[in-house]
Amino acid sequence: MTKKRVMIKISGEALAGENGVGIDPQVVKTIAKEIKDAHDLNLFEIGVIVGGGNIFRGKMADEMGIERSSADYMGMIGTILNALALQNSLDSLGLETRVMTSLNIPEVAEPYIRRKALSHLQKGNIVIFGGGTGNPYFSTDTTAALRAAELGASIIYMAKNGVDGVYDKDPRKYPFAKKFAKITNHELLKKELQVMDSTAAALCHDNNIDIYVFDMNVSGNISKAMLGENIGTKIINKEE
Numbered sequence: 068m069t070k071k072r073v074m075i076k077i078s079g080e081a082l083a084g085e086n087g088v089g090i091d092p093q094v095v096k097t098i099a100k101e102i103k104d105a106h107d108l109n110l111f112e113i114g115v116i117v118g119g120g121n122i123f124r125g126k127m128a129d130e131m132g133i134e135r136s137s138a139d140y141m142g143m144i145g146t147i148l149n150a151l152a153l154q155n156s157l158d159s160l161g162l163e164t165r166v167m168t169s170l171n172i173p174e175v176a177e178p179y180i181r182r183k184a185l186s187h188l189q190k191g192n193i194v195i196f197g198g199g200t201g202n203p204y205f206s207t208d209t210t211a212a213l214r215a216a217e218l219g220a221s222i223i224y225m226a227k228n229g230v231d232g233v234y235d236k237d238p239r240k241y242p243f244a245k246k247f248a249k250i251t252n253h254e255l256l257k258k259e260l261q262v263m264d265s266t267a268a269a270l271c272h273d274n275n276i277d278i279y280v281f282d283m284n285v286s287g288n289i290s291k292a293m294l295g296e297n298i299g300t301k302i303i304n305k306e307e
Contacts, residue, residue, distance in 0.1 A: 072112040072188060072220045073293065075102065076211040079118035081228040081283060082149055088121055090152050099156035101289040102193065106162060111293060112188040114218065115195045116211040117153060119145030139203035143170055146207060150197030151175060163192045169201030169210075181217050188218065208263035212270035223276060224292050225263065226283035232300035233262050233280050249301045252278075262302070271304075278302040 077098065084091030106113055122145030128138030150166045157164045165187045166176040176197065177183065187194045199210045211223050235258070236244040252272040255262060262268070262280055271278055281292045281299030291298050 070110055070112045071222075072114070072218065074114045074116060074211050074215045074218075074220045074223045075105075075226060075289065076116045076208065076223055077118065077153075077226050077283065078228050079120035079122060079145065079149055079207075081121075081226065082117070082152065083121035090121065090149065095152050095156045096159075098283070099153060099160055101283070101287070102157065103160045103162055104287070105290045105293050106193060108290060108293070112191070113193050114184070114188065114214060114220065115150075115153065115193060116207055116214060117146055117149040117195065117197065118207040119143065119149060119199075121145070122148055136203040139199075139205075140170075143197075143199040143201070146199055147172065147176065147197035150195045154195055157193060157195075163190070164195060165192050166195045166197055168196070168198035170198040172198075184214075184218060206264050206267065208267035209270065212263075212267040212274075212276065215276050216270060216274040221277065223271065223278050224289070225278055225280045226289065226292075227280060229282060229284055230280070231282035231285075231298065233260055233302065235260070247300045248297065249303060252302055252304050255302055271302075275304050277304070 082090050082095055084094040105111060119142045123141045147168055154164045154166050167179040167184055168176045169179045171178050184194055196214055199205060199207055200213055215223050233247045233250055234244040238244040252268060256265060256268055279292050279299055279301050281288055288298055
């Protein structure tokens with residue numbers, strides 16, 4: 068049976084838990100268990116992209132007067148810290164994992180090489196991608212879209228921290244905001260809905276990659292999303 072290749076995008080803030088900064092060990096363990104449950108379905112080849120907002124954010128750079136390129140590299144290093152934390156939690160659950168980074172740190176992780184990543188995925192290893200794209204001015208959303216395109220993933224599961232889909236307005240500010248069950252990538256860009264940055268959305272559109280946005284804070288939601296249960300918002304390239 069051919070497995071479906073997918074990418075899971077996890078925000079750095081989600082790893083911080085209620086603290087908002089740093090890494091909460093219990094939260095990381097919970098996320099690792101959710102990923103293991105999805106892996107144990109034996110239906111998917113899983114890549115994971117982690118953000119770095121819990122370690123370093125643009126607002127901090129502005130306050131410290133740090134130049135944009137330097138700040139972005141600091142953020143990329145933050146994503147590697149998160150990737151290593153997640154890897155160790157997955158390892159403790161008995162899963163075979165690899166961390167691959169676009170920044171060369173051979174002492175702690177493999178360099179990202181497309182064919183090597185494909186080999187790991189085909190063997191059933193969970194591959195965690197750290198270091199962003201390796202270039203400043205690109206977000207981890209764009210990294211998720213780029214890796215999905217390079218590795219032939221058909222969908223990106225955007226695991227959000229407390230937001231259960233795409234709304235026409237910010238549901239945290241507007242209690243009557245409308246949630247979309249399904250929306251096209253074109254509408255997403257046209258309405259300027261802040262789900263992911265425009266570069267990432269355009270990459271998904273050009274490479275026919277769907278996106279599924281859901282709340283990762285509900286137990287079992289990663290598996291439910293991957294099995295197609297209606298718990299979030301699916302962003303498609305054309306009407307089905």
